[in-house]
Amino acid sequence: MKGTAMLGVSILALSLAGIGNAQTVKFKTVDIPGSEQTVLAGLNNSNVTVGDYIDSSGVQHGMMIQGTLVTNIDDPNGVGTTVCEGINSYGVIVGFYVNSSGVSVGFVYRNGTFRDVLPFGSSSSVVDTINDNGAFAGTYLDANTGVENGFYGPSGNFVSISVSGSTATDSVVNNNAGLLVITWVDSSANEEASLYNPRIQTFTTINVPGATSSFGDFINNKNQVAYAWLDASGNFHGAVGNLSGKLTTFDDSDRTQTSPSAINDAGLIAGLFLPTGDTLPQGFFARK
Numbered sequence: 469m470k471g472t473a474m475l476g477v478s479i480l481a482l483s484l485a486g487i488g489n490a491q492t493v494k495f496k497t498v499d500i501p502g503s504e505q506t507v508l509a510g511l512n513n514s515n516v517t518v519g520d521y522i523d524s525s526g527v528q529h530g531m532m533i534q535g536t537l538v539t540n541i542d543d544p545n546g547v548g549t550t551v552c553e554g555i556n557s558y559g560v561i562v563g564f565y566v567n568s569s570g571v572s573v574g575f576v577y578r579n580g581t582f583r584d585v586l587p588f589g590s591s592s593s594v595v596d597t598i599n600d601n602g603a604f605a606g607t608y609l610d611a612n613t614g615v616e617n618g619f620y621g622p623s624g625n626f627v628s629i630s631v632s633g634s635t636a637t638d639s640v641v642n643n644n645a646g647l648l649v650i651t652w653v654d655s656s657a658n659e660e661a662s663l664y665n666p667r668i669q670t671f672t673t674i675n676v677p678g679a680t681s682s683f684g685d686f687i688n689n690k691n692q693v694a695y696a697w698l699d700a701s702g703n704f705h706g707a708v709g710n711l712s713g714k715l716t717t718f719d720d721s722d723r724t725q726t727s728p729s730a731i732n733d734a735g736l737i738a739g740l741f742l743p744t745g746d747t748l749p750q751g752f753f754a755r756k
Contacts, residue, residue, distance in 0.1 A: 497741075498751030500531070500538055505748035508533075508738040510554035510561075510597065511686075511730035517738050518552035518561055519729075519751060530563055543575050543582045552577075553606075554597035554641070554730075562595035562604065574606055576623075587619045587626045597641045597686075605642040618650055620666070631662050631671055641686055649674070649684035649693055659683055661695065663711065676707050676715065685739075686730040694737060696727035706739065718754075725749070 500506050503521040510518040517533045518541070530541040530550035542550045546565030553563040561577040562585070574585040574593035585595050585604060592609040599605075605620040608628075618629040618640035630637055634652035638659060641649050648664040650671075661684030663672045675682040679697035686694040695707040697717075704725040709715035719726050725742035727749075740749040 494753075494755050496753040498533070498753065506751040507551075507729075507740045507749060508751035508753070509552060509563075509729045511732050511736065511738045512555050512557050512559075513689075513732050513734065514557065515732065515734075515736055516555055516559070517730070517753075518555045518563070519738075520551045520563075522748075530561075530565075532561065541577055543577075545573070545582070545584075553595060556598050557600045560598055560602075562598045562606070564594040574608075576604070585623070588628065593619075594639075596639045599642050599644045599646070601644060601646075603642060603646065605640040605648060607637050607640060618648075618652075620646075620648055627666070629664065631660075638683070639685065641684070643687045643691070644689050645691075647687055647691065649687045651683050651685070659698075661693070663687075663693075674709070674711075676709070676717070683727075685728060688731050689733050692731055692735075694728040694731040694739070696729075696739070704742075706737075708737065726752075728754075 498506050500521045502524055506521045508517050508519040520528055520530050522528050528549040530552040532539045532541055541552050543565035547568050549566035551563045552561050555561045564572045564574045567573055571592045572594055574595035575582050576585055586593050587608045590608040595604055595606040597605045603622050607616050607618050610617050616636040618637040619626045621627045631650055631652045636653045638651040646666055650662045650664055651659055654660050659681035661674050661682040663674050676695050676697040680700055681698040683696045684693050691711045693709050696704050697707055704727045705717055705719050706726045706728040707715055707717045728737050728739035730738045737754040740751050742749050
């Protein structure tokens with residue numbers, strides 16, 4: 469099912485604080501008319517974003533935003549839930565839907581057609597990103613162990629991946645160079661982020677310093693990583709870092725639970741936050 473609507477946004481100021489002086493960026497709150505909540509998840513270099521929203525009937529729609537135009541991207545096999553997670557430069561969208569058995573099934577959406585993505589014969593999966601070379605990254609449920617593992621690669625040639633010592637894999641994202649950022653659960657039930665280079669097959673921990681959990685949600689083609697991270701009080705904050713170790717953290721002073729989901733090569737950030745006094749998230753765009 470596809471539909472369109474116009475998008476309303478309000479512009480606020482976002483305080484970006486890290487090593488050095490605090491900075492101010494433009495911050496746009498995404499407000500889809502009639503929605504109960506909005507989540508922005510993926511973003512490409514044309515500033516087209518994807519994610520999901522919940523309407524007044526409780527239906528969770530996948531959606532794409534181009535400028536002020538919102539288009540529903542709903543998998544016909546979904547039963548009340550479609551979530552778009554990533555979009556590449558060619559407009560190919562990936563994500564997951566929930567089927568009639570209540571199971572998440574990954575999909576790729578191209579030229580008006582949906583196709584399931586279920587690596588290694590799994591019954592359950594989520595596709596987090598697809599790069600411009602057509603390589604997927606995401607997670608799947610291992611039918612033999614019952615553990616969530618990661619996967620990456622082109623369709624028909626997937627590679628399974630998990631970090632040694634992990635109890636589950638939360639997400640796997642990739643960029644055009646094929647670098648992967650894996651968010652995984654350690655033995656203490658905290659999330660950690662690792663960088664993986666398939667060419668040399670090495671894992672490098674890239675957690676946010678001082679965080680109890682680090683979610684490496686996106687890596688762009690400049691090797692910048694967008695993080696959501698948890699402090700000791702259980703509050704979410706945002707961060708952007710590069711592979712040289714430079715990291716900037718940020719929060720919106722008028723909101724709580726800031727969680728970036730993506731950053732494109734021009735530095736535009738997309739994500740979600742929890743409005744003060746509210747229990748449902750809204751989306752945001754941010755830029756220095």
